[in-house]
Amino acid sequence: MAAQSKHFGAVTDVLSSLTKAIGQLADPAVMRVLAKSLGVTLLIFALTGAALMYAIYQGLIAVGVAFSAELSGLLAVLAIILGAWLWFRVVALAVLQFFADDIVQAVEAKHYPDACEAARRLPFREDFGNSMRGLGRAIGFNLLAAPIALILLFTAIGPAIVFILVNAVLLGRELTDMAWLRHCDPGETRSPVNGLNRLALGAVIAGLMLVPFANFLAPILGAAAGTHLTHRAMERAKNG
Secondary structure (H helix, E strand, O other): OHHHHHHHHHHHHHHHHHHHHHHOOOOHHHHHHHHHHHHHHHHHHHHHHHHHHHHHHHHHHHOOOOOHHHHHHHHHHHHHHHHHHHHHHHHHHHHHHHHHHHHHHHHHHHHOHHHHHHOOOOOHHHHHHHHHHHHHHHHHHHHHHHHHHHHOHHHOOHHHHHHHHHHHHHHHHHHHHHHHOOOOOOOOOOOOOOHHHHHHHHHHHHHHOOOOOHHHHHHHHHHHHHHHHHHHHHHHHHHO
16 A cells, blocks of 8 residues: 555646646746757757768768768768657757756746755856766666667567666756756755656656657656655755
């Protein structure tokens, strides 16, 4: 019964936080971050595609393949499409972390004004370091999960489940840390948000990032919902 109550509480907390996050999507501050992060993410995608096309083109020329320009373009497009479901999550989250303060601040200003005033603004160096560590974790854990996904390839759905679980853990941590880092002491890493809440939030956002168009909003929703979860956890810790 206790375990069921914990699971139910995690689901309730996450649904409540997501509802509040959806309700603030029209906030001008949130829309500005969405526009900036989406623009940078798409730019990185375009540059990645161009670099990939050039690399494939040079490789085909080196081995003397005919129609190298056309073939490299086709292969680059196919590679980007196949890799987009993984690469988009990695890039979008890394980019969002540069603008995380703006999202968290918008949520706190509306719902937690006292905490917003007391929060610290992360210096660029710390912000950049957090973003790079998050990017490293995302790439590293997905690469570690790849062999397991390959083993389960014959099941059709197995690889998707593996990557959703891995990214649920990663996203749950990153999206709640965005708010926690504004309120903890520099160097402190232990978030007050419990593992079940983080996993539930991460699973929902990982699932949304597989849905066309919803995947553009998913990181923003996750950061806003993660802020609510963090403040709820901080309040519980404060009250014992």
